[in-house]
Amino acid sequence: MIHRIVLVKFAEETTKEQLQEVIDRFKALKNHLTGIVEIQAGFNIAEKSKEYQVVLSVRFEDQAALDAYVTNPEHQAVAAYIREVGRVDSIGVDFQL
Structure with a gap:
């Protein structure tokens, strides 16, 4: 299983x-x-990293599922909306569970 965590700054x-x-x-x-x-x-809600307002956490069955997610049109539409409403930066990490 793969776990992805993303912090987004707006x-x-x-x-x-x-x-x-x-x-x-x-x-x-x-x-x-x-x-x-x-x-x-x-x-x-963490005080020390408040500049990143939104947190995403996703668990994928495997690497193939993560790879499919990244290129999926539904995910790309969400990414486009995030840019549209003022994304400044994001930090993402993936790790094996």
Whole structure:
């Protein structure tokens, strides 16, 4: 199993409603992709890394499922929305469970 964690930083102009929409769209990916064991998304509540407002956590069955996720049109649409509403930076890590 592969676990991916992504932190996303947005512009100051990005609204709370837009951030919530990002979270909702992340969560909805589970309905459109195979190979996802679990997906969670939410607001970052850690004081030391507050500049990254949204956190995504996804567990994939295997590397093939992760690879399919990255290029999937549904995932690409979410990525486009994130850029549209003010993505400034993101940090992602993947690790084997």
